[in-house]
Amino acid sequence: MSEHPQLPHQSQPAPPPQPSSQPHGQTPPQPPPGAGLPPGYTPAALSPTEERNLGMVAHLVPAVLLPLSAGTLGFVGSLVIYLMYKDRGPFVRQHAANSLNVQIITAILLVASSVLMLVLIGFIAYPLVIIVATVIHIMGAVKANNGEWWQPPMTPQIVR
Template sequence: MSPTDEKTWAILLHLSPILISFIGPLIGYLVLKDRGPFISHHAKQALNFNITVAIGYLASALLMFVIIGFVTYPIVAILAIVFAIIAAVKTNQGEYYRYPLAIQFIK
């Protein structure tokens, strides 16, 4: 895979969760993880971050029983979108971006 293709796929991995949750990064990780160090790094980062976001959504949903979840849920959603856009921009610049707050499930 050419460096340009790697960069394009990495950007798509970071932006796909805006539409399809962690499914995009999961499929991307499974298919692209062996195609080069750049794409492998970004596939892992996108998947780890979106698993962390899913945990945040689940915790917020559970907290809705005590009202605070109605506040935390949109905060998680906004942070997920903002960090995905930042990751896509950094990836486009050729950087090995690592999400803040992401739990590293896959190393």
């Protein structure tokens, strides 16, 4: 019988190693950082309109998710936007960080409200925290859409 040609999924033998032209103990010169990477690996700067829109989205996503998920998914939206766009422009970074800060304080207050449910006051505090956080996010979305730098009220700057 005749030999079968080698199928593409079968591995080929590795070529023999080439002798190094570098003297023993020296490392070869390294390419500059980012050399050889596809263009998608370097974040491009955003236009002012894109920064405003993303700053607004950084507040709108949690504003929608907070009431729909009883306060559990707003944090995820803020975190994803912060991590994806924090290096793309100062305006979107500040608004995404503000959104994340609001979510951190909201999570702390929701945990405290959950504990206070043992003495019944938490049943009033829990929805109140969600309403206040949603209003703060809506205010932030309006400010971002107008291109205004803004620090949310009653919110310490944990993430910068």
